[in-house]
Amino acid sequence: MVQIVEEKNNKPTEQEEYLLEVKGLKKYFDISEGWFKKEKHYLRAVDNIDFFVKQGETLGIVGESGCGKSTTGNLIMQLLDKTEGEIIFEGVDLGTLKGEELRKKRAEIQMIFQDPYSSLNPRMRVFDIIAEPLITHHVVKGKDLQNQVYELLDVVGLDRSYARRYPHEFSGGQRQRIGIARALALKPKLIICDEPVSALDVSIQSQILNLMAKLQKEFQLTYIFIAHGLPAVKHISDRVAVMYLGKIVEITTKEKLFDHPLHPYTEGLLSAVPIADPELRDKKHRILIEGDMPSPANPPSGCRFHTRCPYAQDTCKSEEPKLMEAKPDHFVACHFPLKEGHGVLIEK
Amino acid sequence: MAEALLEIKDLKTYFHTENGVVPSVDGVSFSLKKGETIAIVGESGSGKSVTSLSIMGLIGSPGKIEGGEVLFEGQDLTTMSKRNMRKLRGNDIAMIFQEPLTSLNPLFTVGNQISESIRLHQKASKEEAKIKSIEMLKKVGIPRAEKVYSSYPHLLSGGMRQRVMIAMALSCNPKLLIADEPTTALDVTIQAQILQLMKNLTNENDTSIMLITHDLGVVAEMVDTVIVMYAGQVVEYTDVFTLFKEPKHPYTKGLLDSTPKIHELKDELQSIEGTVPAPGTITQGCKFQTRCTRATAKCFVEEPELKELSSNHKVRCWLHEQEEVAI
Numbered sequence: 265m266v267q268i269v270e271e272k273n274n275k276p277t278e279q280e281e282y283l284l285e286v287k288g289l290k291k292y293f294d295i296s297e298g299w300f301k302k303e304k305h306y307l308r309a310v311d312n313i314d315f316f317v318k319q320g321e322t323l324g325i326v327g328e329s330g331c332g333k334s335t336t337g338n339l340i341m342q343l344l345d346k347t348e349g350e351i352i353f354e355g356v357d358l359g360t361l362k363g364e365e366l367r368k369k370r371a372e373i374q375m376i377f378q379d380p381y382s383s384l385n386p387r388m389r390v391f392d393i394i395a396e397p398l399i400t401h402h403v404v405k406g407k408d409l410q411n412q413v414y415e416l417l418d419v420v421g422l423d424r425s426y427a428r429r430y431p432h433e434f435s436g437g438q439r440q441r442i443g444i445a446r447a448l449a450l451k452p453k454l455i456i457c458d459e460p461v462s463a464l465d466v467s468i469q470s471q472i473l474n475l476m477a478k479l480q481k482e483f484q485l486t487y488i489f490i491a492h493g494l495p496a497v498k499h500i501s502d503r504v505a506v507m508y509l510g511k512i513v514e515i516t517t518k519e520k521l522f523d524h525p526l527h528p529y530t531e532g533l534l535s536a537v538p539i540a541d542p543e544l545r546d547k548k549h550r551i552l553i554e555g556d557m558p559s560p561a562n563p564p565s566g567c568r569f570h571t572r573c574p575y576a577q578d579t580c581k582s583e584e585p586k587l588m589e590a591k592p593d594h595f596v597a598c599h600f601p602l603k604e605g606h607g608v609l610i611e612k
Numbered sequence: 613m614a615e616a617l618l619e620i621k622d623l624k625t626y627f628h629t630e631n632g633v634v635p636s637v638d639g640v641s642f643s644l645k646k647g648e649t650i651a652i653v654g655e656s657g658s659g660k661s662v663t664s665l666s667i668m669g670l671i672g673s674p675g676k677i678e679g680g681e682v683l684f685e686g687q688d689l690t691t692m693s694k695r696n697m698r699k700l701r702g703n704d705i706a707m708i709f710q711e712p713l714t715s716l717n718p719l720f721t722v723g724n725q726i727s728e729s730i731r732l733h734q735k736a737s738k739e740e741a742k743i744k745s746i747e748m749l750k751k752v753g754i755p756r757a758e759k760v761y762s763s764y765p766h767l768l769s770g771g772m773r774q775r776v777m778i779a780m781a782l783s784c785n786p787k788l789l790i791a792d793e794p795t796t797a798l799d800v801t802i803q804a805q806i807l808q809l810m811k812n813l814t815n816e817n818d819t820s821i822m823l824i825t826h827d828l829g830v831v832a833e834m835v836d837t838v839i840v841m842y843a844g845q846v847v848e849y850t851d852v853f854t855l856f857k858e859p860k861h862p863y864t865k866g867l868l869d870s871t872p873k874i875h876e877l878k879d880e881l882q883s884i885e886g887t888v889p890a891p892g893t894i895t896q897g898c899k900f901q902t903r904c905t906r907a908t909a910k911c912f913v914e915e916p917e918l919k920e921l922s923s924n925h926k927v928r929c930w931l932h933e934q935e936e937v938a939i
Binding site for chain 1 (some may be wrong): 655735769770800802826827828830850857858867868869871872873874875877878881883885887
């Protein structure tokens with residue numbers, strides 16, 4: 265049943281190739297204070313970002329807490345209203361759509377949430393949770409509805425008898441499967457996964473990652489995979505964007521990013537990840553990024569990373585670098601991109 | 613060989629719930645030398661946190677230590693009086709918890725909380741305690757320590773709070789530091805800073821660390837010895853190099869294979885099917901039987917013992933009954 269009708273074109277034209285294109289996206293939260301909020305302050309959660317997602321690929325978005333990665337996901341999902349910019353899905357700017365048109369488009373973008381404990385309604389049975397999107401979008405009714413829900417349970421590897429149960433009867437991994445079944449129900453083209461495995465145990469994480477990879481092949485899904493756990497992102501993504509304080513600082517293919525990063529922040533981030541091999545512990549040189557991330561309500565001037573950057577120079581304090589193609593298909597926002605950026609393992 | 617600082621012998625902590633007795637920790641034994649760093653690895657529900665709380669004497673009703681000994685420098689902590697235990701906690705044994713925000717009291721300043729333990733355990737005056745506290749804050753890499761001393765926990769970031777916790781834990785030069793998932797709630801760059809800090813501080817003072825974690829990356833970088841726990845039992849116990857190179861328990865192997873590795877690329881991750889069984893549901897045979905790919909008829913009937921393969925490698929699995937086999 266869950267067959268995505270649209271066949272992937274073998275040779276898409278330049279325009280069609282991008283399933284999603286984000287242009288100049290901004291989200292400012294008003295944190296004004298004072299009498300009648302006279303002192304205007306904004307928290308720039310997402311500040312002018314551009315990227316695209318190709319049909320059938322997985323784009324990873326990584327960064328530390330507060331970098332705006334989840335806000336980006338929520339904006340694409342239309343769960344938050346953008347301040348400025350365009351979110352173009354299949355050639356249509358979602359911001360220009362209204363009413364029934366928007367409802368229809370939204371069905372094609374679905375989301376998997378981080379916490380499988382709070383993202384499922386505890387008072388609904390699994391059947392109703394999975395059936396809900398099918399009912400609200402008037403896809404099927406009656407016996408067909410039941411069959412579709414059962415087939416969705418099969419697809420995510422859950423027993424059909426579980427449909428009568430409530431979420432509290434399941435473990436974290438099983439709940440995440442229910443969440444995935446719900447996201448798949450409307451045969452979406454794009455699924456935004458916001459930290460889908462970070463709340464799960466290691467052995468369960470790999471089950472879910474494998475399931476996601478399998479479903480992607482089966483249904484030609486496109487994923488935006490938002491996470492802070494770099495090993496999982498490296499495993500599942502085709503291309504990766506690194507965010508820092510509301511900006512994309514680097515975006516390229518996974519191989520280029522993990523082997524030869526151009527941005528000092530990416531280099532530091534990769535170097536900070538512990539390597540699961542004790543033999544390498546003494547051979548590894550670590551670049552420590554000092555200090556904490558500054559508050560996005562009051563970001564540093566110029567390059568936002570200059571306060572923690574080991575290579576910062578005077579220009580970095582005053583001028584903001586633009587995201588530029590420093591090498592083919594490798595975009596970086598830095599005045600002085602690394603010539604020989606170190607990947608994960610820096611040999612001593 | 614140095615004498616053991618901490619020795620756990622056949623520790624059993626059971627929870628007496630309405631639905632019967634739940635054996636959270638079921639006969640755990642291990643020892644920790646001075647200056648050694650040991651990790652307890654396992655998934656949620658494996659009993660790793662309950663083990664550490666049992667050592668600290670922090671198990672509350674309905675939990676109870678049902679058997680075994682916790683020997684700290686030869687003294688059994690399970691039979692120690694509450695008064696003596698209080699003297700020990702925070703002084704000789706200190707603990708760092710996972711969530712630094714909930715383990716700091718929001719109503720007191722950071723300085724107040726650090727100096728409290730110094731004044732209690734070291735009989736220091738208020739002024740001396742303040743000087744010592746600020747010194748500790750500086751030592752853990754907190755900028756503007758004087759200012760942080762008089763701030764409240766909510767003003768600090770997660771990394772800063774965890775530093776404060778570490779400063780507090782180390783303020784009395786403990787002999788043993790128990791760190792329960794100390795970096796799980798932190799970002800990766802901050803995690804690297806905190807781990808480095810823990811390494812430096814323990815090298816200086818020769819403190820032993822018991823690290824409870826599920827992150828095999830942290831284990832590989834930090835520890836000397838690893839205990840793998842599953843369903844309240846130790847299933848494998850060896851040094852870190854052997855564990856990563858030649859794991860002997862199918863569960864350990866499964867854990868290692870299912871971890872995505874940042875320095876390798878794989879098309880598909882191995883995974884362990886199923887989930888950790890609820891404690892007490894498997895009454896017969898090996899606890900890992902339901903998820904093990906190599907289970908035989910024997911595994912469903914008889915429970916394996918923790919068998920010594922070599923002087924520093926113990927494993928609880930029938931596979932190695934006759935001779936050591938590669939898995």
